[in-house]
Amino acid sequence: MPDSLDSPTTARTQTNRARRNTGRTVLSDVAKLAGVSTATVSRVYNEPDKVSANVRERVEQAALALNWFPNAAGRALASTRSHIAGIIIPTLDDQVFASQVSGMQAAFAARGITLVLGCSNYDPAQALVQVRAMLARGVEAMAVVGEAHPPELFDALRLYRVPYAVTYAYRGDSPHTCIGFDNHAAYVEIAEHLIGLGHRSFAVCIQPTRDNDRVQARVAGIRATLERHGLAVRPEHMLEGESTIGFGRRCLRAIWQAPGERPSAIICGNDHIAIGVLREAEDLGIAIPDELSVTGFDDLEIAKELRPALTTMRVDTYEIGRLTAQHLLDVLDGKHPRHEHAGHEVHAELQLRQSTGPCRR
Amino acid sequence: MPDSLDSPTTARTQTNRARRNTGRTVLSDVAKLAGVSTATVSRVYNEPDKVSANVRERVEQAALALNWFPNAAGRALASTRSHIAGIIIPTLDDQVFASQVSGMQAAFAARGITLVLGCSNYDPAQALVQVRAMLARGVEAMAVVGEAHPPELFDALRLYRVPYAVTYAYRGDSPHTCIGFDNHAAYVEIAEHLIGLGHRSFAVCIQPTRDNDRVQARVAGIRATLERHGLAVRPEHMLEGESTIGFGRRCLRAIWQAPGERPSAIICGNDHIAIGVLREAEDLGIAIPDELSVTGFDDLEIAKELRPALTTMRVDTYEIGRLTAQHLLDVLDGKHPRHEHAGHEVHAELQLRQSTGPCRR
DNA sequence: TTGTATGCGTTATCAT
DNA sequence: ATGATAACGCATACAA
Numbered sequence: 001m002p003d004s005l006d007s008p009t010t011a012r013t014q015t016n017r018a019r020r021n022t023g024r025t026v027l028s029d030v031a032k033l034a035g036v037s038t039a040t041v042s043r044v045y046n047e048p049d050k051v052s053a054n055v056r057e058r059v060e061q062a063a064l065a066l067n068w069f070p071n072a073a074g075r076a077l078a079s080t081r082s083h084i085a086g087i088i089i090p091t092l093d094d095q096v097f098a099s100q101v102s103g104m105q106a107a108f109a110a111r112g113i114t115l116v117l118g119c120s121n122y123d124p125a126q127a128l129v130q131v132r133a134m135l136a137r138g139v140e141a142m143a144v145v146g147e148a149h150p151p152e153l154f155d156a157l158r159l160y161r162v163p164y165a166v167t168y169a170y171r172g173d174s175p176h177t178c179i180g181f182d183n184h185a186a187y188v189e190i191a192e193h194l195i196g197l198g199h200r201s202f203a204v205c206i207q208p209t210r211d212n213d214r215v216q217a218r219v220a221g222i223r224a225t226l227e228r229h230g231l232a233v234r235p236e237h238m239l240e241g242e243s244t245i246g247f248g249r250r251c252l253r254a255i256w257q258a259p260g261e262r263p264s265a266i267i268c269g270n271d272h273i274a275i276g277v278l279r280e281a282e283d284l285g286i287a288i289p290d291e292l293s294v295t296g297f298d299d300l301e302i303a304k305e306l307r308p309a310l311t312t313m314r315v316d317t318y319e320i321g322r323l324t325a326q327h328l329l330d331v332l333d334g335k336h337p338r339h340e341h342a343g344h345e346v347h348a349e350l351q352l353r354q355s356t357g358p359c360r361r
Numbered sequence: 362m363p364d365s366l367d368s369p370t371t372a373r374t375q376t377n378r379a380r381r382n383t384g385r386t387v388l389s390d391v392a393k394l395a396g397v398s399t400a401t402v403s404r405v406y407n408e409p410d411k412v413s414a415n416v417r418e419r420v421e422q423a424a425l426a427l428n429w430f431p432n433a434a435g436r437a438l439a440s441t442r443s444h445i446a447g448i449i450i451p452t453l454d455d456q457v458f459a460s461q462v463s464g465m466q467a468a469f470a471a472r473g474i475t476l477v478l479g480c481s482n483y484d485p486a487q488a489l490v491q492v493r494a495m496l497a498r499g500v501e502a503m504a505v506v507g508e509a510h511p512p513e514l515f516d517a518l519r520l521y522r523v524p525y526a527v528t529y530a531y532r533g534d535s536p537h538t539c540i541g542f543d544n545h546a547a548y549v550e551i552a553e554h555l556i557g558l559g560h561r562s563f564a565v566c567i568q569p570t571r572d573n574d575r576v577q578a579r580v581a582g583i584r585a586t587l588e589r590h591g592l593a594v595r596p597e598h599m600l601e602g603e604s605t606i607g608f609g610r611r612c613l614r615a616i617w618q619a620p621g622e623r624p625s626a627i628i629c630g631n632d633h634i635a636i637g638v639l640r641e642a643e644d645l646g647i648a649i650p651d652e653l654s655v656t657g658f659d660d661l662e663i664a665k666e667l668r669p670a671l672t673t674m675r676v677d678t679y680e681i682g683r684l685t686a687q688h689l690l691d692v693l694d695g696k697h698p699r700h701e702h703a704g705h706e707v708h709a710e711l712q713l714r715q716s717t718g719p720c721r722r
Numbered sequence: 723t724t725g726t727a728t729g730c731g732t733t734a735t736c737a738t
Numbered sequence: 739a740t741g742a743t744a745a746c747g748c749a750t751a752c753a754a
Contacts, residue, residue: 037741043740077434077731077747080746302663
């Protein structure tokens with residue numbers, strides 16, 4: 001292979017192909033400046049103990065001078081570790097998911113892992129697409145909210161041996177590792193509280209149940225509890241709609257205008273809806289809690305400031321995020337098998353306030 | 362170089378080095394199964410038009426059968442495009458930033474770009490660290506909230522020629538591309554509104570101004586307006602603290618207990634603080650707005666449901682996110698120069714409600 | 723239209 | 739402790 005001198009394009013490279021020059025500073029530039037091999041530069045950042053102090057110093061100086069830091073794609077390719085984790089949530093518009101992301105992000109960042117976020121908008125198909133995109137990115141761990149997802153989603157996670165956790169919801173007999181609270185039990189507690197106060201006629205105003213196992217579990221918890229007491233929710237008192245104050249308002253108006261006996265208690269799917277019910281009650285001149293008891297869920301900061309203050313349940317969603325990240329890190333560290341059936345249950349705490357009281361019927 | 366038959370380790374590879382086997386399905390596996398070259402498989406996913414229909418079909422079948430999709434690290438390295446964008450926000454706990462992230466995420470996802478999120482917790486040093494981490498990941502574009510960041514942050518972005526935008530805040534004479542609203546002007550508008558109602562004595566309850574150009578601009582807007590009218594805020598009526606209902610409550614108590622003339626209007630840094638002021642006013646028996654006018658900022662869903670309903674300003678933060686992503690995509694598409702001084706101003710709209718009224722002094 | 727042969731920036735293996 | 743160099747998985751210039 002003659003290295004012909006009359007070929008200017010071969011002057012700087014060993015082949016006759018043009019080198020794709022990206023212009024950026026790379027590890028070998030640092031190695032050259034520091035007068036060491038590329039392997040040594042790499043060691044300085046990955047196994048610093050294996051490098052003598054003065055060489056390490058030289059390399060760090062060179063890196064600083066050239067303003068170099070390792071390229072993540074190169075690292076990922078060579079080490080088969082991406083240092084990326086993913087989370088799929090329904091929406092960022094809900095404070096509970098936002099704070100869960102916040103908790104995970106902080107815990108992962110402390111270990112040098114970047115969290116990539118995906119929103120499914122409550123659509124299982126979007127969730128599946130997002131998970132596939134994250135697998136392509138080489139996520140090392142994943143979290144998904146709830147377990148109402150296509151089986152292909154969990155299949156893909158298993159196939160690629162990516163440790164994952166189902167968050168927000170906790171179910172003892174789930175096939176997945178769950179980190180969250182028991183939605184069913186939480187609403188059993190709410191229903192029992194109201195029944196204990198003497199209520200016998202209930203309405204339920206709740207978010208869409210479709211594709212949402214958490215909300216389904218809540219409704220089931222209410223139904224099971226009432227049934228145990230020989231009670232039931234009349235179909236016209238079971239309202240499903242968006243998670244807004246406006247929907248709560250519309251619910252109460254519909255319930256109050258409906259023919260037949262009015263409920264003495266309304267169980268809401270969350271605080272937004274409950275606030276709407278409370279506000280509409282004021283407009284309609286309904287006395288809370290004497291004429292009607294109302295419960296929410298989430299314990300937003302505003303809940304205790306309302307008049308009457310809202311009885312609701314508090315869940316530490318930031319903690320759910322933190323615990324989830326911690327669990328996944330433990331799996332990555334080999335402290336648990338990849339797809340062991342583990343999990344943490346976080347408790348929802350009933351906050352008794354003024355919006356619920358004894359039934360006056 | 363004799364290919365000795367008695368060397369079993371060389372049977373499958375062309376060298377005498379052990380191949381690092383990661384066990385995953387790769388592009389060449391698909392090529393082999395489809396009976397085509399690796400280049401053709403790559404083309405099927407990157408330049409499908411350049412591949413004949415039946416070959417494309419074969420490749421897609423093979424990929425499906427092997428459950429293969431391209432590895433992002435490999436793509437990034439080979440194409441020097443990461444398909445990643447980043448955003449640094451102060452915190453996810455604030456709805457306005459959460460919805461901005463939401464808007465960006467949706468717009469980027471529609472173009473196959475993954476959004477990576479970083480939270481600075483209002484700490485410039487953390488923001489810098491996060492930006493560097495994102496540059497290492499090869500982000501193709503970045504958004505940061507506000508411009509109160511270390512110069513090194515913007516230097517790094519420029520050095521790596523990464524298009525970026527400053528969001529949430531908009532300032533005509535900023536050296537950066539800004540997408541947001543004019544915090545100064547917004548608070549001028551609030552102050553003018555109150556002055557127009559006859560108010561002359563003001564208190565201000567606002568978030569920490571340190572390292573926060575948005576809040577500083579708001580305070581400056583208030584001060585400038587009052588000064589233009591020959592007025593000023595007394596030091597004991599300028600309170601700075603956390604963005605919570607509790608802080609708002611403490612503010613009003615402190616203001617009401619302070620010696621000297623009481624203000625007839627309180628301008629708050631956001632709705633949370635304003636809600637606290639309103640709640641505390643009710644507890645103290647202060648008539649709103651007759652005895653005291655109160656303003657917020659953000660127009661949370663709850664603002665119009667309060668009694669009295671809160672006068673505040675509305676900003677479409679989801680739209681800010683969407684516009685930011687769109688602008689950055691345009692830059693990536695070459696529609697604008699990389700570091701052109703461009704931007705979009707989004708308008709904050711005053712929502713006049715019951716918490717402000719004529720001064721009765 | 724399709725195949726061949728590198729190179730992208732880093733890490734890991736082996737040798738020294 | 740340090741150096742030389744082959745992977746890592748994919749995209750692309752160039753040849754055919």
